[in-house]
Amino acid sequence: MTAALRGRRHETPTAATLVFEVGAWPGHRAGQHVDLRLTAEDGYQAERSYSIASAPEQEALELTVERLEDGEVSPYLVDSMRYGDELELRGPIGDWFAWDAGGTSRPLLLVGGGSGVVPLMAMLRHRAAQRGRAPARLLVSARTRGDLIYAEELRSLAAAPDGFELFVTFTRGGPSGWPGYTRRIDREMLGEVSWPPPREPDVFVCGPTAFVETAADALVGLGHDPGRVRTERFGPTGFA
Amino acid sequence: MSPITRGFFGRRRGPEHADRLPPGQYLERGFPVLSAGPTPRTPLEAWTFRLTGAVEPERTWSWEEFRALPSETVTKDIHCVTKWSKLDTVWEGVSVDALLDAVDVRGGYVSAFCDGGYTTNLPIADVSGGKAWVAFGYGGEPLAPEHGGPARLLVPHLYFWKSAKWVRGLRVTARDEPGFWERNGYHDRGDPWREERYRGD
Numbered sequence: 001m002t003a004a005l006r007g008r009r010h011e012t013p014t015a016a017t018l019v020f021e022v023g024a025w026p027g028h029r030a031g032q033h034v035d036l037r038l039t040a041e042d043g044y045q046a047e048r049s050y051s052i053a054s055a056p057e058q059e060a061l062e063l064t065v066e067r068l069e070d071g072e073v074s075p076y077l078v079d080s081m082r083y084g085d086e087l088e089l090r091g092p093i094g095d096w097f098a099w100d101a102g103g104t105s106r107p108l109l110l111v112g113g114g115s116g117v118v119p120l121m122a123m124l125r126h127r128a129a130q131r132g133r134a135p136a137r138l139l140v141s142a143r144t145r146g147d148l149i150y151a152e153e154l155r156s157l158a159a160a161p162d163g164f165e166l167f168v169t170f171t172r173g174g175p176s177g178w179p180g181y182t183r184r185i186d187r188e189m190l191g192e193v194s195w196p197p198p199r200e201p202d203v204f205v206c207g208p209t210a211f212v213e214t215a216a217d218a219l220v221g222l223g224h225d226p227g228r229v230r231t232e233r234f235g236p237t238g239f240a
Numbered sequence: 241m242s243p244i245t246r247g248f249f250g251r252r253r254g255p256e257h258a259d260r261l262p263p264g265q266y267l268e269r270g271f272p273v274l275s276a277g278p279t280p281r282t283p284l285e286a287w288t289f290r291l292t293g294a295v296e297p298e299r300t301w302s303w304e305e306f307r308a309l310p311s312e313t314v315t316k317d318i319h320c321v322t323k324w325s326k327l328d329t330v331w332e333g334v335s336v337d338a339l340l341d342a343v344d345v346r347g348g349y350v351s352a353f354c355d356g357g358y359t360t361n362l363p364i365a366d367v368s369g370g371k372a373w374v375a376f377g378y379g380g381e382p383l384a385p386e387h388g389g390p391a392r393l394l395v396p397h398l399y400f401w402k403s404a405k406w407v408r409g410l411r412v413t414a415r416d417e418p419g420f421w422e423r424n425g426y427h428d429r430g431d432p433w434r435e436e437r438y439r440g441d
Contacts, residue, residue, distance in 0.1 A: 002243050035323075035437075037264070038245040045242065046250045047264040047323050072251045072266065086243040093438060095424040096276055209273040213386055216278035226278045227357060233273050 034091030055125035101132030113207025268324035280355035290409030294347035332377030
């Protein structure tokens with residue numbers, strides 16, 4: 001289906017939320033992604049996948065995209081695409097890394113690194129829209145305060161007394177007086193943030209590969225059922 | 241018909257690779273990792289590879305027995321459904337033909353099963369005739385756990401989710417039984433040259 005750009009919000013110096021108007025969007029589940037196909041005037045095409053940031057309840061479809069320095073598509077989306085410009089959009093895709101507020105009162109544990117917070121934000125927005133009963137916690141890792149996507153919205157979600165708790169770690173140091181974590185995620189941090197395994201939280205982990213490997217290993221090491229730890233990874237990794 | 245995306249120029253691929261990239265794929269020089277859950281870590285003493293289901297007799301190889309089977313080094317292009325392709329990857333593994341030759345096969349499909357509970361389904365025709373391996377080496381090194389080690393299926397002519405990581409055996413079935421991603425919205429066969437990404441493609 002064809003999607004036209006209707007708005008853009010710059011979230012951090014390198015990430016922007018793109019608001020699309022989609023012809024016949026069939027609806028989605030929080031956590032799913034879409035494929036974008038961009039076609040140059042000479043017919044050259046490039047395709048990429050991006051997580052959906054908006055809740056199913058929101059009218060417009062929003063994607064938050066991190067600009068990759070060497071990227072072919074992300075610099076265009078973040079910096080150059082103008083309102084009204086069109087691309088082909090396919091989706092929603094992925095029935096595994098998806099969460100429904102209505103179905104469960106099981107605790108929801110979300111662990112995101114960098115722009116891995118995007119599909120987790122869709123889940124939190126969905127939970128808020130549905131007034132979900134499941135308690136939820138988000139542990140998000142960003143390099144610095146300026147790199148934290150959705151910082152304001154996360155703070156206001158956490159301020160509402162509805163069972164959502166926010167934990168942030170700044171891996172390159174927090175602002176002065178920052179009382180929270182200032183290191184890469186590790187087992188100790190996840191042990192402090194997560195519910196005990198007998199509570200059987202549904203766990204979603206998204207981020208760069210090394211981040212997801214560390215988090216998922218630690219969660220399994222803490223005793224969480226590997227079958228309940230859902231992961232989504234992005235970014236290349238070498239063998240080195 | 242895709243709309244023209246105004247202002248998008250993209251990065252043309254060099255002509256030397258154009259015929260090796262299936263539609264919608266881009267060239268990747270790293271090796272991205274994709275999996276649905278935590279990385280399982282099975283010690284080699286506890287590792288086995290099994291041929292089970294509609295086979296006679298069922299067979300089980302220990303790691304030592306498996307590694308004593310004749311192995312091959314193959315150089316293949318691989319294509320992930322998430323759009324990256326990587327050319328000329330070098331693998332070492334046991335041909336699935338060598339495993340199937342050890343039994344009488346009585347079904348037309350296999351379901352690969354893995355540590356962590358992952359499964360994927362393939363027609364026998366896609367894993368026989370020199371098209372598939374159980375790979376234990378990559379680039380001259382033992383296969384790393386995050387890439388599916390100690391051993392993964394390698395079926396390079398299909399999208400890479402068919403190359404099941406942490407594979408522990410093949411169950412031969414009379415009927416096609418959709419595996420993990422195949423039940424979660426992805427295509428049943430996954431031929432990258434036909435761009436069979438999702439159910440309905």
